[in-house]
Amino acid sequence: MEASPPASTMEDCCVKVAVHIRPLIGDEKLQACKDCVAVVPGKPQVQLGTHSFTFDHVYGSTATPSSAMFEECVSPLVDGLFQGYNATVLAYGQTGSGKTYTMGSGCKDGGQTGLIPQAMSALFNKIESLKHQIEFQLHVSFIEILKEEVRDLLDPNSSNKSDTSNGQNGKVNNIPGKPPIQIRETSNGVITLAGSTECSVQTLKEMADCLEHGSLSRATGSTNMNNQSSRSHAIFTITVEQIRKANSSDSNSNESMGDEYLCAKLHLVDLAGSERAKRTGSDGMRFKEGVHINKGLLALGNVISALGDEKKRKENAHVPYRDSKLTRLLQDSLGGNSRTVMIACVSPADINAEETLNTLKYANRARNIQNKPVVNR
Ligand code: ADP
Ligand code: MG
Secondary structure (H helix, E strand, C coil), X not given: CECCCCCCCHHHCECEEEEEECCCCHHHHHCCCCECEEECCCCCEEEECCEEEEXXXXXXXXXXXXXXXXXXXXXXXXXXXXXXXXXXXXXXXXXXXXXXXXXXXXXXXXXXXXXXXXXXXXXHHHHHHHCCCEEEEEEEEEEEEECCEEEECCCCCCCCCCCCCCCCCCCCCCCCCCCCCEEEECCXXXXXXXXXXXXXXXXXXXXXXXXXXXXXXXXCCCCCCCCCCCCCEEEEEEEEEEEECCCCCCCCCCCCCCCEEEEEEEEEEECCCCCCHHHHCCCHHHHHHHHHHHHHHHHHHHHHHHHHCHHHHHCCCCCCHHHCHHHHHCHHHCCCCCEEEEEEEECCEHHHHHHHHHHHHHHHHHCCCECCCCCCC
């Protein structure tokens, strides 16, 4: 029997949006940049020049993604997995704003303090406390979307690998016998990634190894803004399957009739840099990548906006999930009966004020998402 998750409560109704302001870093300090982003004391409010925005949470220039950020933003999503709620955590912001650091999805930064490592620990702690009543199966996938192509970070040679700027990795393309990864939808609206590696993991160490392994193969390329700039969306997905035995004493029986089965997934998304293509000063190939990245982020913005529009929702209006690979992949975990948190990452430096303002506006627009039990698929 497949149990459906309980109906959302009021508290679950909105997408949570948090802002993370990192400290000034090396280059910005060298250029004697001024701090132009202010947090209103005691309020989740950010001021930039004459603009003021209120969010669900604001985290100032602390050195690491604090445990408060994890507890307030991500821990409820981890708990929701055990009730069958899909969830998505999105790190949004310009290149260099601290997305990878905050998520802990980089190979060097973040360490144990990033949101993904903290989520993994919390997940295993909870499993440890429940394992006598419930059988768990955990799977991990780690993919990136670059130029509207899905690439398997856990087995980078198996899928269609995109040419990267340094020319060293561009040899493999659609290896015969290994079809590219495809995003599919089952008849009951579950999104699957056909052809991607699904690692079955038993321990925290195995899961952490998958994160590290995938992070190392993530494509990077240089732009004027940051020579380790990431132009891809990286999506680390943890799938939790639970089988609650109806009659655990009947251990000889393979019959699962009467067992309760729940499955939920958590997407942890390190989005591509939100800066516009023209700011990267790119041309040719690189410019194309910029355009494609904008396509994903643009589609995400449109989906979020469609989900947040009360009038459109009442009319069961079209939600444009199909406009990009990113939104298609997140379709069953954005809106609907799922939980979403966006962490908008910003630099405090005055030289980045224009992009920071764009990020704050985008994040502010995202706050209007209302989740409802059924979305238009
Ligand atoms: P993005 O992924 O958005 O491009 P990164 O996460 O790579 O940005 O961060 C850019 C730089 O800023 C890195 O050198 C990183 O170490 C540093 N950084 C980011 N966030 C913080 C933070 N909270 N505290 C200290 N340094 C940070
Ligand atoms: Mg990054």
